[in-house]
Amino acid sequence: MSESDTDDLLKEFGISGDEESSDGDGEGAAAEWAAMIEGGDDDEDGAAVDRILNQDEIDNLLGFDSGDMGIGDLSGVQALINSALVSYERLPMLEIVFDRLVRLTTTSLRNFTSDNVEVSLDSITSVRFGDYLNSIPLPAILTVIKAEEWDNFGLMTVESNLIYSMIDVLLGGRRGNNTIRVEGRPYTTIEMSLTNRMIELILDDMHKAFEPLTPVNFKIERMETNPRFAAIARPANAAILIELRIDMDDRGGKVEILLPYATIEPIREQLLQMFMGEKFGRDPIWEGHLATEIFNADTSIEAVLHEWEIPLSDMLKLEEGDTLMFERSPSDPVSLRCGDVMLTEGIMGHIGKNVSVRVTRPLNPPKVTMAVFEAMDEQGDD
Structure with a gap:
């Protein structure tokens, strides 16, 4: 950069070339820069460059308020600290x-x-x-x-x-x-x-x-x-x-x-309920609808005469006309099942050309309770 270009640049920033040339190490230019910054701040708001925050501004920045311990209106750093609180x-x-x-x-x-x-x-x-x-x-x-x-x-x-x-x-x-x-x-x-x-x-x-x-x-x-x-x-x-x-x-x-x-x-x-009895309260409309749908549901029931285990080799030797002897009499009970669930027992008979079963004892109580379904719901939510 030539000397004329340097002088033009100094004039653009309001610094005289004579003062800089008189100061061999550039102290005059530095002093003029400092005076220009201080003067500009005084012209704008009359405050120093490094303005000190008062206590209210510091509390507002940090979000501290000794009068209110709630988390509704927290701000600043305190809001970040208490973000894990459950409202x-x-x-x-x-x-x-x-x-x-x-x-x-x-x-x-x-x-x-x-x-x-x-x-x-x-x-x-x-x-x-x-x-x-x-x-x-x-x-x-x-x-x-x-x-x-x-x-x-x-x-x-x-x-x-x-x-x-x-x-x-x-x-x-x-x-x-x-x-x-x-x-x-x-x-x-x-x-x-x-x-x-x-x-x-x-x-x-x-x-x-x-x-x-x-x-x-x-x-x-x-x-x-x-x-x-x-x-x-x-x-x-x-x-x-x-x-x-x-x-x-x-x-x-x-x-x-x-x-x-x-x-x-x-x-x-x-x-977490919105009103008293929200979850465990009875809803007669829902109960009636659920009962109606259950009554209309179709299910399959199997009558099992007898079961026993035989080797696979004997099973493969069976041919047409072979007779399997069940150790059962006509008065022995048969099992009534729905899938793999044992429901009750009955006696085999016939009505006309149809085979019938007469139930001889009450149904078995269910082994599955509501706690099982609630546990399944929680696992589904997780």
Whole structure:
């Protein structure tokens, strides 16, 4: 490249050739380039080239939101991390069960407190077990509950406001929320005992709520105040979190029920139903149609007089006119078969020119049950 071409190129980028020639190593050109970049940014938005993100922008990028633990509106990196979580919307029957729990608990707590109690379902979300433990506001009472028929555990958290409100109601405290709360102290024996009774009422209502689906009894395993001692699953395990709000006029609080997916796995098929009794409910129209088609079906029945084994060499020696002697008398029963299935026995006879068989005992009970067909359906789905 000639010197004139170099000068033209420098003029095109706004760099004077004199400054570059005066700087033997090109420092003047580099300084002018830096000034041009900084000046262009200042003209556009007045910000530096390397702009630092604030905390809100970082949280938005990563998808972290401490106020909402659900997976419905996650974004960014957090959405990728929680993509393996199973949304509770895939278990339609679960919401029906806990709606039923709300109605039952409202009646039970009204009888328990003799006060106007309103129970509402705040939310049902899918969470990681470790994230939930870290988000529990302390102090609180954490109750480990055991589902005996499912042979697994769940967690029920009663927050501090509800504990104090329940104590006020049961022991005749004044109405209002201006009561002085002593934070940081352990719960007394009276507070633990009354909270235990309230939890037992809720667990009994949970038993009634799940009863249309499956019989299950919930029992209190232990009560803790430290989340580290209430670990019932691995931190990364997915779980269903149900938040219930209990209001007693101008006081109340929240109860949170956490059920790991491993706990509700035994009734997953029932929870996938769209309505109560979808799979195992009786459908008289379908039953009538199936019975009609079965009655109209044709089948072949064989009457077997007698069977015995002979060598193949003797079989090949048979000729026309040979006589085979069956060790049977006319009164001996014959076997009635459908394919390879033995149905019953009968006595040979004749009606006019037709050979007949009179059934002498009831049909054999079938050896194939519905469990076999269900297993075949599952193998077909896989």
